[in-house]
Amino acid sequence: MYTRPLANLIEQLQRLPGIGPKSAQRLALHLLKRPDTEISALAEALLNAKQQVGQCSICHHLSAEPVCTICADTRRDPHTLCVVIDSRDVIALEKTREYRGKYHVLGGLISPMDGIGPDQLFIQSLVRRVSGGAIAEVILAISPSVEGETTTLYVGSLLAPFTKVTRIAFGIPMGGDLEYADEITLAKAMEGRRPLELG
């Protein structure tokens, strides 16, 4: 149906999240019409981002530097930590412009079904950060789902001996990712946070 190079491009595009066969075909045909310079810029941006973006050595948020701009920002409150699943959540919360503390990215949820245990997540580094005693509050901003609850309670029970642990309000839809909540809902969820109850 397609000439080989075009088929390859469509195949690669189709691997991207949210891109089905029709979208892949539309994107591929669109790209073929663009000037060479634009295509080179796109290819270069892809490679550069992949090669240069790693993670912050403190909070594990995406960063091109060893320490991310949020951790390095001395105007932010160093005594409040917001724990999230991944960098998309950091970006979503930053967009609300309400939160002025620091973050800790776990890198996923505890999910025995998928073979993901606490050791595969950045939980040890979180406990190290909090056990130092300088953190006055840890806000668990993990959206509610079965795995979300497991992770929230597990992390909360590890941190409770060292600091006040709160969780954001459930204004956000069950099982929904933080990034899909609008900014006002997210800001309200953060504002309405309450102490974590450990059974």
Ligand SMILES: [Zn+2]
């Ligand atoms: Zn950081």
